[in-house]
Amino acid sequence: MTSQRERALTYTILIAFAVFALYPMFTMLGTALEPGSDAPGGLGNFAVAWEQGRFGSYLRSSLIVSVVTVAIATVLSILSGYAFGTMRFPGSTALFYLILIGIMVPTEAVVVPLYYDFRDLGLTDTYAALILPQLAQSVAFGTFWMRTYFLTSSRGVAEAARIDGTGHWGTLWRVLVPMGRPAIITLVVLTFMWTWNEFMIPLVMVTSESLRTAPLGLAFFDGQYVSATSLLAAGAVIVALPVVVLYLFLQRHFIQGIIEGSTKE
Amino acid sequence: MSRSSTTAAVAAGGPEPSRDSGPSGRRGPRRPPRRRGRAPGEPHPSAAYLYIAPALIVYALFLLVPIGRSFMLSLYEWDGLTVGTWAGLDNYVEIATDPGLRAAFGHTAVLIVFYALIPVAVGMVLAAIVARARVRGMPFFRTAIFLPQVVALAVVAVTWRDIYASDGPINQVLRFVGLEELARAWLGDFALALPAVGLVGTWVNTGLCFVLFLAGTGKIPGELYQAVRVDGGGPIREFTTVTMPALRNEMVVALTLTVINALRTFDLVYLTTSGGPGNSTTVPAVEVFRQAFERGEVGSAAAVGITLTLIILALNLLISRIGTREAR
Known part of the structure; x- marks a missing residue:
């Protein structure tokens, strides 16, 4: 019963929606190319913003924090998700609920004690202060995510491999991990995005400029160059770009991760 | 989109998808x-x-222990430097009495309307309409509409501040159509700054809800719609009797994600208005930051954080309850 009018309505809605979603992005891109007081205009703005805003340094910090967090969190989550998903052991349900409770806790509730305890340990203003709290949050989600994968898709395979005489360690790394690549890529992509975009933890934990992550650097650049909107916009584009590019290539993983991650279980 | 909101929605999980659970609606996590x-x-x-062990140790040290420490701190009066003094529940009483802190929690109610209720309602209606027709180019539309979810909120804040600026596009349009007197610095307006911030949340979350519901409508069997049509029902009957009940699980997830987003919003407010003008846009997360790191009221900051956590846990429970009740 799809009439011509209905199709037209559908397209109108979709286009209006897409414009609403994209308009702010394109405004920012447009502003980023405009000439201004310090800004030569065009792509030159990015060079000036990169130079004056020290975005090279901010991106490097973000990259270090994100890569280390993602790498460690993924390995730890695979290990614990494997145990929760395929093995029987006393206390497994209680421990799993402990993780479920913990992952509902917002950063706001833990950032205050983390800051003061890290300060006492001399850990503030280090990469550790940026990585460890986010690692804990990522491991909580990752354990949940990988457990779901191991539960749903692999028990038969795991048992077959075991009966073949492959040990549980070998089964995990030689059979299940290669098979679970889509689920693992989704986990990596989500953790990367969350870590890259995180603002509060860097804001609280670091003061030295060399440790500032990209979103935090943008906020400081913002404070310095209130007048040069085009440079600020150029900086914003630089900060957003890595995740957006990743999203364009792996959008299925982003969308499924955020949406299916919430409907599974 | 932030880590805790996704994970919380996962944990709330709503009722399990109907294909997995029998009529009894098994609760609790699946297990081997x-x-x-x-x-x-x-x-x-x-x-x-x-x-x-490795995951659990990291998790315990940097998430569980800090939660406990946060609760401890919330029972003290402490400036972060000198020796703290026992305060009992004073910091919690302060949340109920201090106008600034009360305002912060009150504002989250307004933000929930903009971050959660509007996106869920709009997303569901639009998904229902779009689902009725076969459309070309859906992957493009989905990618575009979902995009706001992946952009760092610091970037979103910078962008929208330009849009709301006194010489920004909104005011330019108003002047162009002769509504000059309506033009203003939106984020500097006592009455309108909070809805303006809320609208940014609407922008961020509507695409998420739309894509979520669209995925849900794909699973509704066509016969259900045909049955309504045979009965002589129109599009509105289809929506209320088939689409809405079928999207119950998606609605629970969407509400959980977006409500938590609204409750723990920080970057957006901190970088657009930092709570101003006056206290008109302050939110609990901004108060945590200010109390702990600007005013030296560490105990009070911790109490706000703990209260926020309790509210999030309670709302999670409430939303998933609503989901299961409607299922009956």
Whole structure:
């Protein structure tokens, strides 16, 4: 019963929606190319913003924090998700609920004690202060995510491999991990995005400029160059770009991760 | 989109998808089937503990312990430097009495309307309409509409501040159509700054809800719609009797994600208005930051954080309850 009018309505809605979603992005891109007081205009703005805003340094910090967090969190989550998903052991349900409770806790509730305890340990203003709290949050989600994968898709395979005489360690790394690549890529992509975009933890934990992550650097650049909107916009584009590019290539993983991650279980 | 909101929605999980659960609606996490004895080659339980130990240690040290420490701190009056003094529940009483803190929690109610209720309603209606027709170019539309979810909120804040600026596009349009007197610095307006911030949340979350519901409508069997049509029902009957009930699970997830987003919003407010003008846009997360790191009221900051956590846990429960009740 799809009439011509209905199709037209559908397209109108979709286009209006897409414009609403994209308009702010394109405004920012447009502003980023405009000439201004310090800004030569065009792509030159990015060079000036990169130079004056020290975005090279901010991106490097973000990259270090994100890569280390993602790498460690993924390995730890695979290990614990494997145990929760395929093995029987006393206390497994209680421990799993402990993780479920913990992952509902917002950063706001833990950032205050983390800051003061890290300060006492001399850990503030280090990469550790940026990585460890986010690692804990990522491991909580990752354990949940990988457990779901191991539960749903692999028990038969795991048992077959075991009966073949492959040990549980070998089964995990030689059979299940290669098979679970889509689920693992989704986990990596989500953790990367969350870590890259995180603002509060860097804001609280670091003061030295060399440790500032990209979103935090943008906020400081913002404070310095209130007048040069085009440079600020150029900086914003630089900060957003890595995740957006990743999203364009792996959008299925982003969308499924955020949406299916919430409907599974 | 932030880590805790996704994970919380996961944890709230709503009722399990109907394809998995029988009419009894099994609750609680799925677990490996129980069998007597160990299967050939099945690892000894101690192996399991070794697998979970590294994750659990990191998790305990940097998430569980801080939660406990936060609760402890919330019972003290402490400036972060000198020796703290026992305050009992004073910091919690302060949340109920201090106008600034009360305002912060009050504002989240307004933000929930903009971050959660509007996106869920708009997303569901639009998804229902779009689902009725076969459309070309859907991957493009989905990618574009979902995009706001992946952009760092610091970037979103910078962008929208330009849009709301006195010489920004909104005011330019108003001047162009002769509504000059309506033009203003939106984020500097006592009455309108909070809805303006809220609208940014609407922008961020509507695409998420739309894509979520669209995925849900794809699973509705066509016969259900045909049955309504045979009964002589129109599009509105289809929506209320088929689409809405069928999207119950998606609605629980969407509400959980977006409500938590609204409750723990920080970057957006901190970088657009930092709570101003006056206290008109302040939110609990901004108060945590200010109390702890600007005013030296560490205990009070911790109490706000703990209260926020309790509210999030309670709302999670409430939303998933609503989901299960409607299922009956």
